Amino acid sequence: MGQTQSQTTRDAIITFLEGISQPFPPVTPFDKEFYAECHAGAVRRGWPPETIGKHLAGGVVMGSTGYAHLPNRSTRILIAIYTACGIYLDDVFHQDIEAVSQFNQRFFEHAPQADPVLDCFAQVLLELGDHFERVVSNIMVTSTLNAVTALTLEYKTQGMTMSPGAIGYPTFSRVMSGASEAYTLFIFPPSFTLPAFLQTLQQAMIFINNGNDILSFYKEDLDGESVNRVSFLAAQSGKTKQVILRELVEDAVKAHNNVLTVLAPHPEALAAFRAFVAGYIGFHASATRYRLEELKLRSVDE
Structure with missing residues (x-):
């Protein structure tokens, strides 16, 4: 990536952060105690300890940033292991x-998976109903099964030429692969009633x-x-990736503000979402895989 392209990417991220009123945060210290609890929980659910490695670290960062506001520590541990399983699958x-x-067929049949980490993942899905309201946990499970299917879909469509008429496909495949319904619904503790937050689901997913x-x-x-998704949208629309990136920023800011409007009558749900947003940005800032430190984003706020 050339210097000019790096600068335009940096500008897009700054516009995004300013639009949601979030400064680029300092790196969150890695919580070793939380990691130890998550490690024990993953092993107890069948994950071989010798293969946990870097996969669990990413989940721990997510559980201790984006969902730090959740009152139940065991729920945060479950989300961390869930995220680690997703990272493992992606890798x-x-x-x-x-x-x-x-995975999905074996999950439906309660049959052993072909990989012990997938056994751990299946167990995590079965436990979601112990931590969240039934409708919510059902959506989380179906969202996750779609995300697993999306990996196979990605594999089988490698090299596929994106048709200019395939409007909506890049976003459809992105929503399917991201388990964003699950990650949105994780935000709200089970003590919150569905009417307090459910209407924000689609905009929060965006x-x-x-x-x-x-x-x-x-x-x-x-x-x-x-x-x-950026590459798919660029190929489908004929626009440059940088133009697509700016459009994603505009839509993200608009969706964020729509969520705030809908949650305004529900102070506790609003506070939960605001806490998540700050933690979600913190997750990306703290995860070295994104290399955001190279863009020197923090200097604009200091």
Whole structure:
């Protein structure tokens, strides 16, 4: 990525952060105690301790930033393990797509998975109903199963030419792969009634998906990745990736502000969402995989 392109990416991220009134935060100190609890929980659910490694670290950061406001520590641990399983799947599915493609069917049949980490993941899904309201946990499970299916879909559509008429496909595939329904609903503790937050689901999903696309774009473009939403939208529309990035910023800010409006009559739900947003940005700032420190984003706020 050339210097000019890096600068335009940096400008887009700054516009995004300013639009949601969030400064680029300092790196969150890694919580070793929380990591130890998550490690024990993952092993107890079947994850072989010798393969946890870097996958769990990302989940721990998510659990201790984006969802730090949740009152139940065991719920935060479950979210951290859930996230770690997702990171594991994303890292290894190219080497074992067959195990991934069998996950949903084996989950439905309560059959052993082809990978012990997938057994751990299946157990986490079964426990969601112990932590969240039944409708909410059902949506979380179906969202997750779609995300697993999306990995197989990605594998089977490698090299697919994006048709200019395929309006909506890039966003459809992004929503399917991101489990954004689950990550949105994780925000709200089970003590909140559904009417207090459910109407924000679609707009909060836009914020979460776009936010990740915006904050991961720098790293993905440096790595030459093309199987992502920004690339798909650019190919489908004929626009440049930088134009697409700016459009994602505009939509993310608009969605964020819409959520604030809908939650305004529900102070506790509003506070939960605001806490999540700050933590979500903190997660990306703290996860070295995104390489955001290279863009020197913090200097604009100091």
